Amino acid sequence: MIISIDGINAHHFQGLLEQTYALRARVFCDRLGWEVDVTNGLETDHFDTLNxxxxxxVDDSGTVVGSMRILQTTGPNMLADVFYAILQGEPAPRSPQIxxxxxLCVDTDLLSATGSPRAKNSISYVTSEIMIAACEYAMDAGVTDAVAVIDPLMNxxxxxxxxAPYDYLGAPTAMGKVTAMAGLLDCSEERVSRLRTRSNINGDVFLNEEDAIARFGDKTLSKTPKALAAIRSYMSEQLESANNPKELRAALRMLNELEKGTQLFLTTDAATHN
Structure with missing residues (x-):
């Protein structure tokens, strides 16, 4: 099952994010030998600070078995700011629709013992589940295409x-110990259909936020009155600084999501102590 974590709900899922960063360290640093920053067993970079x-x-026990990060191309991103050599002097894509x-990483050590590639705890299943989720999540947001920096193995x-990407940008370029390439993928019903057919995944791959918080959300972390007050203060500042209706709607949505999450936490906490 897939849980989408963003700047609005991340305070509920710090534990899952920590598991994600630990998985990234094991995959990208330990297994693939990439030159990434790992601190206390967690792989993060400054793009993780951009919400x-x-x-x-996650599996039924709440263990993270795979993940993918999504960044907007209108702001800082890896292709434009880190892997720009791939582009051979061409500009990086910049669009709210890209x-x-x-x-993208999967815990192959945990999942490799599974016999059938279509089993829910197999490498193939988890990889396909993440890809389906990414495509559907993008389409829901009005995004038409995605760009991904990959190596030949991931290709x-x-x-x-x-x-498979429908096109590539620039040219494959040596980056340290690996060769990097930039693929373009359309976010379309046709792509989702292919993924679902090959993986035999039917139904909704997402766990809705309310259930995700109840089952796998942090029970105490970032939910103290002090933390909630700080978040409310930040959101109030966003409301006051909104310069147009779009920014105002976004700030109101953030505040609404906080109130929903706070109410759910208080309800769950009360039930636990009854």
């Missing part, structure tokens, strides 16, 4: 899963 969306795949998919994985 990206992280799609997290997102960047990064840091082969995408092709095998029915999720």
């Amino acid at each position: 990206p969306t992280t799609l997290v795949s 997102w960047e998919a990064t840091r 082969r994985v995408l092709k095998r899963s029915g999720n």
Whole structure:
């Protein structure tokens, strides 16, 4: 099942994010040998401070088995700011309808013992589940395309899963120990259909936020009165600084989501103590 974590609800899921960063460290640093920053066993970079969306795949016990990070191309992103050599001097994509998919990883050590590739705790299933979620999440937001910096191995994985890029930007470029390339993928019903057919995944892959908070949300972290007051103060500042109706609606949505989450926490906490 997939939980989408963003700047609005991240305070509920710090535990899942910590698991995600630990998985990224094991995959990108320990297994692949990428030159990434790892501190206390967690792999993070400055893009994680920009309130990206992280799609997290969890099993029934709440263990993170895979994840992907989504960044807007209208702001800082890895292709434009880190892997720009791939573009061979061409400008990076910049559009609200194009997102960047990064840091796709799966816990192969945990999942490799599964026999059937279509089993829910298999590598193939979790990879396809994340890809379906990313495509559907993007379409819901009006996004038409995604760009992803990948290596040749991931390019082969995408092709095998029915999720091959329809085009590439620039040229494959040596980056340290790996070769990096930039693929373009359309976010479309056709792509989702291919992914679902090959993986035999039917139904909604997302766990709705209310259930996600109740089952896997942090029970005490970031939900103290002091933390909630700080978040409310920040959101009030966003309301006051809104310069147009779009910014005002966004700030109101953030405040509404906070109130919903606070009420759910108080209800759950009260039930626990009754």
